[in-house]
Amino acid sequence: MSPDPLEILSALLDGEPVAPDVLAAALLAPGAREALVDFAGLRAELAADDSRPSAGFYGAMDRVLGRRRGYGRPVWRLLQSAAAVVVLALATLGVLSLRTRFYGRGPEEPPQATRIIQFTPGVDWHEGGPQ
Amino acid sequence: MSAPDPARLFDRHHLAVFRFLRRMTGSPSLAEDLTQEVFLRVVRGLDGYDERSREVSWIFRIARNVLVDRHRARVRSPPDVSLQDAAVVSRPATQVVTTILDEALARLPEEEREAFLMREVGGLGYREIAEASGATPDATRMRIYRARLALRAALGPSRSAAVRIPKEVSK
Numbered sequence: 282m283s284p285d286p287l288e289i290l291s292a293l294l295d296g297e298p299v300a301p302d303v304l305a306a307a308l309l310a311p312g313a314r315e316a317l318v319d320f321a322g323l324r325a326e327l328a329a330d331d332s333r334p335s336a337g338f339y340g341a342m343d344r345v346l347g348r349r350r351g352y353g354r355p356v357w358r359l360l361q362s363a364a365a366v367v368v369l370a371l372a373t374l375g376v377l378s379l380r381t382r383f384y385g386r387g388p389e390e391p392p393q394a395t396r397i398i399q400f401t402p403g404v405d406w407h408e409g410g411p412q
Numbered sequence: 413m414s415a416p417d418p419a420r421l422f423d424r425h426h427l428a429v430f431r432f433l434r435r436m437t438g439s440p441s442l443a444e445d446l447t448q449e450v451f452l453r454v455v456r457g458l459d460g461y462d463e464r465s466r467e468v469s470w471i472f473r474i475a476r477n478v479l480v481d482r483h484r485a486r487v488r489s490p491p492d493v494s495l496q497d498a499a500v501v502s503r504p505a506t507q508v509v510t511t512i513l514d515e516a517l518a519r520l521p522e523e524e525r526e527a528f529l530m531r532e533v534g535g536l537g538y539r540e541i542a543e544a545s546g547a548t549p550d551a552t553r554m555r556i557y558r559a560r561l562a563l564r565a566a567l568g569p570s571r572s573a574a575v576r577i578p579k580e581v582s583k
Contacts, residue, residue, distance in 0.1 A: 291557040295531060297538065319564045326513055326567075327532045330431050338444045342426070345452060346419045 286310035290317045294324070415458040416467060422451050425471050432472070432533045436479060436525065438518055446482065450475045469540040472530055476544050479526075516566035520559055527552050528559035 286307035293299045294317070299307075307313055429450055434443035453474050461470060517525055526545060530536045538549040538556075545552070 285557075287561070288553070288557045291560055292553055295538065295553075295556065297553070316564070319568055320560050323560060323563055323567070324532055327435075327529075330435075330533075332431060332434060332440065333427065334430050334440075334444045334447065338448065341448060342422060342451060345448070345455065346422060348419055 286313050287316045291320060294320050415461055418451070418455045418458060421454055421467060421471065425468055426451065428468070428534055429471060429475050432475060432529050433479070435514070435517055435529050435533065438514060446475070446478050449478050453478065466540070468534055469536055469544070472534045472536055472540075473544040476526065476530075512567060513563070516563050519566070520562055523547070524555045524559040524562070527555040528563075531556050 284303070284307075287310070289299055289303055289307035290313060293304060293307075308317075426447060430443050430447045433446045433450075434440050437443055437446065450471065454471060457474070517529075520528070523545065527541050527547075530541045530544065531538075536544070538552045541547075541556075542549045542552045547555070
């Protein structure tokens with residue numbers, strides 16, 4: 282019994298191996314071209330399905346998969362960033378506070394002089410400079 | 413070699429599984445429940461995953477088992493699409509065609525609808541579908557062909573070819 286020409290085209294559409302002479306004979310059958318176009322149209326119609334599960338489904342699946350994402354993720358990251366900024370600011374203030382406590386002045390003041398060198402015009406300080 | 417990451421499997425395949433189950437059951441909310449069950453079983457069964465088979469083939473086998481278990485628990489009733497369910501389908505331009513397609517799919521025999529959707533939505537080959545459903549590749553090819561002919565007859569008045577739907581084949 283010879284195979285149904287449209288069945289050959291259906292298998293071809295599904296990526297099944299079809300001998301070229303069998304395919305040529307199938308394409309010559311009445312209505313073969315229309316059938317092939319309709320089969321492809323069905324595939325396109327199903328491929329156009331963009332239905333998606335609800336947000337509740339994704340929340341439940343995130344719990345199943347043990348991961349965070351969706352609405353909570355950006356908020357969590359924002360909180361982490363804010364906490365990092367606060368810790369950095371407190372650390373800086375702490376260092377400044379310690380310096381003030383030990384040195385008694387702010388870092389913007391120059392240090393106290395421990396030795397004064399005075400240059401006098403006309404004096405050769407290489408030979409007998411101030412002792 | 414380590415087992416596949418369940419989160420990655422979910423990201424890659426959950427939409428195909430959901431759409432397959434939605435078409436099989438006619439209900440988005442039920443399809444959500446069943447999809448969740450599918451990936452619960454995926455997580456639990458990762459150790460038993462056979463690396464020789466494709467991920468999608470393995471997951472659709474699980475999806476089919478979930479469907480079979482549900483059918484055993486309850487005789488399937490005609491699709492009951494609620495307003496909430498209908499809102500999930502977000503293609504108003506093709507809504508009419510989608511409805512006709514859904515109705516035509518619902519009228520198909522279970523095994524034809526299953527084989528056809530595994531092929532078109534899941535992208536499985538005849539051998540993979542046959543392994544999942546317990547049929548032969550030849551029977552699978554015939555089921556898909558019969559489904560195409562029936563859907564074509566239901567969807568398009570422009571079809572001029574005389575459509576001959578073959579009789580049931582043995583597995």
